[in-house]
Amino acid sequence: MVSVSPVDxxxxxxxxxxxxxxxxxxxxxxxPAVVVLAVFFVVPAARLAWLSVSEPALGFGNYTAMASDGVxxxxxxxxxxxxxxxxxxxxxxxxxxxxxxxxxxxxxRAVLTALVLLPFWTSLMARTFAWVVLLQDxxxxxxxxxxxxxxxxxxxxxxxxxxxxxxxxxxxFMVLPVYTAxxxxxxxxxxxxxxxxxxxxxxxxxxxxxxxxRGVAAGATLVMVLSLGFYVTPSxxxxxxxxxxxxxxxxxxxxxxxxxxxGALAVTLLVVTLVLVAGVQRLTRTGGAPVGLxxxxxS
Amino acid sequence: xxxxxxxxxxxxxxxxxLFPGAAAPAVxxxxxxxxxxxxxxLLGPSGSGKTTTLNMIAGFESISxxxxxxxxxxxxxxxxxxRNLGMVFQNYALFPHMTAAENVAFPLKQRKVAKTEIARRxxxxxxxxxxxxxxxxxxxQLSGGQQQRVxxxxxxxxxxxxxxxxxxxxxxxxxxxxxxxxxxxxxxxELGITFVFVTxxxxxxxxxxxxxxxxxxxxxxxxxxxxxxxxxxSSRFVATFLGDSNVxxxxxxxxxxxxxWCSLRAPGGPEGAVALVVRPEHLRLAxxxxxxxxxxxxSATVTDVVYQGAFRRVLVRFDGGGSGQVRxxxxxxxxxxxxxxxxxxxxxxxxxxVPDGAEPPxxxxxxxx
Ligand SMILES: Nc1ncnc2c1ncn2[C@@H]1O[C@H](COP(=O)(O)OP(=O)(O)O)[C@@H](O)[C@H]1O
Ligand SMILES: [Mg+2]
Numbered sequence: 001m002v003s004v005s006p007v008d009x010x011x012x013x014x015x016x017x018x019x020x021x022x023x024x025x026x027x028x029x030x031x032p033a034v035v036v037l038a039v040f041f042v043v044p045a046a047r048l049a050w051l052s053v054s055e056p057a058l059g060f061g062n063y064t065a066m067a068s069d070g071v072x073x074x075x076x077x078x079x080x081x082x083x084x085x086x087x088x089x090x091x092x093x094x095x096x097x098x099x100x101x102x103x104x105x106x107x108x109r110a111v112l113t114a115l116v117l118l119p120f121w122t123s124l125m126a127r128t129f130a131w132v133v134l135l136q137d138x139x140x141x142x143x144x145x146x147x148x149x150x151x152x153x154x155x156x157x158x159x160x161x162x163x164x165x166x167x168x169x170x171x172x173f174m175v176l177p178v179y180t181a182x183x184x185x186x187x188x189x190x191x192x193x194x195x196x197x198x199x200x201x202x203x204x205x206x207x208x209x210x211x212x213x214r215g216v217a218a219g220a221t222l223v224m225v226l227s228l229g230f231y232v233t234p235s236x237x238x239x240x241x242x243x244x245x246x247x248x249x250x251x252x253x254x255x256x257x258x259x260x261x262x263g264a265l266a267v268t269l270l271v272v273t274l275v276l277v278a279g280v281q282r283l284t285r286t287g288g289a290p291v292g293l294x295x296x297x298x299s
Numbered sequence: 300x301x302x303x304x305x306x307x308x309x310x311x312x313x314x315x316x317l318f319p320g321a322a323a324p325a326v327x328x329x330x331x332x333x334x335x336x337x338x339x340x341l342l343g344p345s346g347s348g349k350t351t352t353l354n355m356i357a358g359f360e361s362i363s364x365x366x367x368x369x370x371x372x373x374x375x376x377x378x379x380x381x382r383n384l385g386m387v388f389q390n391y392a393l394f395p396h397m398t399a400a401e402n403v404a405f406p407l408k409q410r411k412v413a414k415t416e417i418a419r420r421x422x423x424x425x426x427x428x429x430x431x432x433x434x435x436x437x438x439x440q441l442s443g444g445q446q447q448r449v450x451x452x453x454x455x456x457x458x459x460x461x462x463x464x465x466x467x468x469x470x471x472x473x474x475x476x477x478x479x480x481x482x483x484x485x486x487x488x489e490l491g492i493t494f495v496f497v498t499x500x501x502x503x504x505x506x507x508x509x510x511x512x513x514x515x516x517x518x519x520x521x522x523x524x525x526x527x528x529x530x531x532x533s534s535r536f537v538a539t540f541l542g543d544s545n546v547x548x549x550x551x552x553x554x555x556x557x558x559x560w561c562s563l564r565a566p567g568g569p570e571g572a573v574a575l576v577v578r579p580e581h582l583r584l585a586x587x588x589x590x591x592x593x594x595x596x597x598s599a600t601v602t603d604v605v606y607q608g609a610f611r612r613v614l615v616r617f618d619g620g621g622s623g624q625v626r627x628x629x630x631x632x633x634x635x636x637x638x639x640x641x642x643x644x645x646x647x648x649x650x651x652x653v654p655d656g657a658e659p660p661x662x663x664x665x666x667x668x
Pocket of ligand 1: 349
């Protein structure tokens with residue numbers, strides 16, 4: 001997993017201001033995490049990669065087969081598209097929500113934070129089955145759609161249904177980084193912008209939005225990466241005809257027992273993920289000043 | 300910067316701000332007229348309502364009651380972005396994701412000024428605050444003083460007719476503060492626009508202002524030129540807030556102030572419960588038994604001598620009770636030493652009689668009570 005927190009993403013601060021003594025004892029503290037990652041992530045991933053070029057025969061046969069298989073290409077593209085849709089849905093919901101969190105008093109903020117974290121305290125299975133119930137042809141959502149003259153629409157087993165359910169599951173990963181970035185924005189900056197002649201909209205677009213974008217980028221990376229490999233929700237809410245990459249891998253392993261092909265798919269997923277993360281990192285790094293440092297000294 | 304620009308007239312009448320849930324108004328019916336091109340300072344202790352007043356003028360805070368007029372036109376309903384006033388904040392409020400030049404260009408871009416024109420005026424404004432060549436730096440790469448200069452350039456680049464400054468030097472160290480004071484003074488002269496300057500620093504206020512309004516608990520205690528306020532304060536609060544003073548409280552009868560432990564000749568002023576305020580530089584030290592001067596004489600013992608370069612501050616304890624301080628030019632007279640017996644004298648018209656109001660702020664040096 002790549003860690004992208006709004007704080008970590010801030011570069012270019014006067015070095016003396018943030019440099020902390022970094023001795024060997026601190027490195028030792030990271031040792032357990034490094035060991036766990038190595039044993040449970042790096043080793044299996046390396047083994048999968050090896051399988052993909054050695055099963056059933058040594059060489060890149062699995063990859064050439066995959067690239068020429070129309071189904072696989074379709075699934076990869078669908079997975080990417082779904083991750084993008086889920087990310088956009090999350091941004092649209094999380095941005096106003098996080099903004100609201102920065103505006104209300106401490107009591108309401110606690111309530112709003114609890115509402116965001118609630119999904120973390122319930123099992124993924126429970127939430128996904130709840131969506132299955134909600135999205136049925138006779139479910140609550142279709143009932144509401146019918147009430148405004150739009151239903152019933154088929155939702156269960158469609159990409160629309162899957163993306164809505166996935167967006168809900170992913171929402172906390174977007175809200176929290178965006179909120180953190182917004183909380184670091186000096187309220188005076190928007191006042192200053194308006195005092196200098198910016199309309200409220202211009203003040204938002206030129207000052208508030210760019211400063212909060214770092215949090216959006218962090219959240220988008222998390223949601224995107226998690227969505228690419230998501231298995232539970234797409235397989236329960238979606239349909240086999242609309243399957244995503246993780247489901248395809250599962251079929252290769254569980255039903256076809258083809259470890260070579262599964263390995264090739266897994267490596268593809270990993271590479272796509274890393275490329276996306278690197279792209280987002282590059283985009284935000286050119287974004288200017290760190291969010292946390294607003295105006296230097298002062299109150 | 301064209302030097303034809305003239306300052307705006309800002310009139311405030313019965314201006315009041317009551318924050319929701321607050322027991323007392325933060326600003327309580329203020330009347331103030333700021334003349335075109337004037338350097339007006341709002342001076343007062345922390346929490347006295349200076350920032351709230353400035354924010355209402357700037358349009359960042361709604362007003363609860365009263366009127367604000369700019370050149371005669373009511374602006375109470377005008378949003379901040381249409382008021383065309385420059386504003387400098389204590390914490391600079393520079394946009395951290397823009398370079399110094401981009402910060403300065405911001406108000407011009409909002410006004411849809413042409414690109415080449417923007418480039419010219421931005422570099423002019425940066426030159427004006429001696430920051431030419433620093434335009435490409437981010438705020439985080441500039442020192443506190445440089446950041447405040449960028450904020451100044453940004454606030455004047457669009458040629459507003461008034462500049463509002465909220466404790467702009469508050470976060471800087473003493474040396475830097477003094478050099479920026481001169482800078483601000485020069486800017487005021489060169490631009491010729493109205494400055495409304497908020498500070499809690501009396502020295503800063505005395506040094507910079509054409510006029511000062513002294514704030515206390517949301518009200519204006521007194522407004523006038525620095526000399527007015529220093530020489531003829533209208534209340535004990537103003538007298539002790541601006542500069543050091545010796546304060547003798549008591550009752551006046553027949554031109555004599557009875558403090559309970561001594562009787563002093565008082566200048567004309569209010570009757571009844573009063574405070575006599577005498578500035579330390581108006582007190583003189585004399586040797587006991589020497590030739591007597593006209594006016595008031597009190598016997599005292601020296602408790603401390605503080606050398607301050609150009610002058611000495613001599614702290615004394617009066618025989619009857621209470622303490623006071625005398626300011627003596629260093630090098631002119633012989634220095635007294637701690638424990639020495641002295642006589643403290645002053646001419647009776649050197650003091651000012653004011654009604655005995657509430658206690659002065661705790662952090663100010665106070666004379667005898
Ligand atoms: N947003 C606010 N909500 C409630 N009370 C406030 C707010 N801003 C300022 N106050 C109160 O108003 C009074 C005046 O504050 P302020 O204008 O900031 O004083 P100053 O700038 O002179 O230090 C203070 O008692 C302060 O607590
Ligand atoms: Mg203030």
